[in-house]
Amino acid sequence: MRNTVYFLAFDGFADWHAALALCEIRRPGDWQLRTVGFSMQPVLSMAGVRVLPELTLDELDIRSTALLILPGGHLWERRQSPELIDAVAHLHQSGATIAAIDSAVLVLAHAGLLEGRRHTASWPGQVALHLPRYSGEERYDTQALAVSQDRVITASHLGSVEFAREVIRTLDLYSPLDREHWYRMFKHATPPPWLGGQAVA
Structure with a gap:
């Protein structure tokens, strides 16, 4: 049963990239959320938050993995x-x-997951600069801050809200209408109906 979401933490990871997504994953309590590292040693995020991984990459349970989130750094x-x-x-x-944001999209490129799939990153030349053999320019979406296709989510460093929305949609959290209200609240400060029309602080 695929009931686990893994988040990769490493020294210098951009902690804000996936913060909204991680909060929404935990909120309903239907998904196990586990932090994976390259080792079991504590790591410091880009903002200086100390994180202790729960397991290493070789301990991932493939059969239970629904989603792997890779933050930038x-x-x-x-x-x-x-x-x-x-x-x-x-x-x-x-x-x-697999969901990657900002420079973590490079991991997906190295793994061959961008080939033939619509995707994005932080800027059009980002992938080609670091991966000369990259040939996915024709599938790069310059208009979207986050893209999801065929179980691959990619996002710009400016698209953390859009990134979270794609994660929420992938895990089927909330109804489609509530997801749209959620997006409008965090992106445009538009209060959802359940706040009774009060302004968002």
């Missing part, structure tokens, strides 16, 4: 992890969804 522009690239490719092949 300078790490992805300096080097890639063959272990993570293999894990991403394997998880996707097994039926899980």
Whole structure:
């Protein structure tokens, strides 16, 4: 049963990229949310928040994985992890969804998950700059802050709300109408009906 969402934490990860998505995943209580690391050592986010991974990549339960979330960070522009690239490719092949934002989209490119799929990143030349063999320019969406296709979610560093919306949709959280109200609230400060028309603070 695919009931687990994994979040990858590493030194320097951009903690705000997936914050909204993680909150909404935890809210209903229907999904297990676990933090995975390259090791069991504590890591510091870009904002200096200390996080202790619960397990390592090789301990992921592939059969229970519904979603793997990869936040951005300078790490992805300096080097890639063959272990993570293999894990991403394997998880996707097994039926899980992979969600990446900002420079974490490079991991998906290395794993071959952008080929033939509509996708985005933080700017049009971002992937090609770090991956010369990248040939997905014709499928790159310059108009969207987040894109979801065939169990692959990609997003710009400016699209954390859109990224969360795609994660929420993928996990079928809330009704379609409530998802739209949620998006309008966080993106445009438009109060949803359940707030009684009061302004959002």
